[in-house]
Amino acid sequence: MAVIEAWYKLISMLPLDWAHYVFMKNALLAVLLVTPLFALLGTMVVSNRMVFFTDVLGHSALTGIALGVLLGFQDPVLPMLVLAVVLSVGINLLKNLTRASMDTVLGVLFAFIVALGIVILSRQGGFVKYTSYLIGDILTVTPQQIGWFFAIAAAVGLYWVIVGNAMIFTSVSQSLARSRKVNTFWVETSFTVLLALVVILSIKLAGILIINSLLVLPAAAARNIARNMSAYTWWAVIISLFSGVGGLIASYYWGTASGATIVLFAAACYAVSALAGAVRNR
């Protein structure tokens, strides 16, 4: 916790009024850890056309909470994680078995899973209790949770170093990757499980409704201007960090929900990068 104390002192030196509040210091640290993580994962989500898949994953949190309530869990994080991991492995298996377009299957699954969650949670008009999960609240993040995010960020970074090249090959062509002895099934499965873990563990910060935008927007914006993998990756990280910090601070002054404000910043970055890309390619 010495690190956290040092962080608090460092931020307090800033001559800004938000810098005096512990909840803002915590939130800022969480944003600095989580946004690059989302940017990295997002690059592969966009490259592999998994945007709809991650949307299903995020919304499965609702059903995870519902299952937790039904089974009497105090903290629904375990049932949420189990459901998300089962879903991602199941969808990946199905995709590999059929090689068919998953669009319709995901659409059906999305409707079913959201409806199931709402039905269970709305018994006796109790749904209002859970709206905080929909919008998210980064300002309630605790130092303990920040510790967890640090561990996850380190794990994703390590994964990216080890599996990064194999992921590029798999995204270009499965057959080509396999001919080079890449175990594409393992690559895809491990990546979707990692996605499930990150999405579920950060759902309280960002909220079910907008977590997918945090994942997709920085990578989509970077894609508009990048011509190679390294530019793609680093631009996504920079845009994600900028939107995260900018959105958090703006939400303090505007009195708005932080997650949604961050998404608006990212959307603005997307608009600017789309323009920049169009001008350059003219």
Place this chain on the structure above:
Amino acid sequence: MRNSCEHCCTKIENLTVRSGRNVILSGVNLHVNCGEVIGVVGPNGAGKTTLLRTILGEIAFQGRITFRVGGSPSQSPKIGYVPQKLQLDKGAPISVSDLVASAISRRPVWAGINKDMSVKVGKVLSLFAAEHLLKRKIGDLSGGELQRVLLAIAMTPAPDLLLLDEPGSGVDVKGLALFYRIVRDLRQTHDISVVLVTHDLAGISSYVDRIILLNRCVIAEGDPKDVLSDEKLLEAFGPALWNISCLPNSIANGKDAHGGH
């Protein structure tokens, strides 16, 4: 041509591949010797791509596929593969050097490609007249350019067996001649065997040692000159050749029996 199986060879015996109730390949026998370039020619739906993917180990089959590398049996020979068409996203931010570097090195390319790696990638590409493509996005390449980049990747490191799927599709005549010349030269410099799949019989005949006519089974095989000068084959080479049935009688009979309903 070396006709022995001393160094490396691929032996396919009585290969049958089914997809559901359809027979895609039936009783295929094929022997690829070391240093030999084989052209497999057939119409669309003849099972050419299936044959390659079966050799790659992607598809379940009946029969036997055995490899020998350096004179002894091998379970997993190095196979270079150039797929038919990549469904590339035009916007994918992957450069040619990203793709090559991620194939030949474990260093993650997203972190950036340093000078050393850039030089290495350039060397690999220069053997295939593609070094000028280094910084281009793979989605921006022409058909022929992409084929040469994929060939460069398939040849690094040199494989025991090289599989080429329809190199002609989407490639202009000049690009295709260059591609075939490079493949023919590879045999002189490397100890590899090549299986080249295409529907363009005339186009490849001067570059291959042997031609296999495939339509679910092997219809004919032989020296390109013999195949091209066989009047009966040539006469039939139009649609008629591809109507030759190679399904076992039992299956054909079975279909008739069902047809009565």
